[in-house]
Amino acid sequence: MSEFGAGVICGICLGVPLVTGVLYLIELVLPTLPDEPKEQ
DSSP: OHHHHHHHHHHHHHHHHHHHHHHHHHHHHGGGSOOOOSOO
16 A cells, blocks of 8 residues: 555656646747637
8 A cells, every 4th residue: 555655646746747847838839829710
């Protein structure tokens, strides 16, 4: 059980920075993309 708990903690410690980095990259890249014409 202790190994499972350590795995969960390790997964959270690795997952949070990963998700944060992905969201940061999305926020960084989206403004540079050309706006798609919604109505034409």
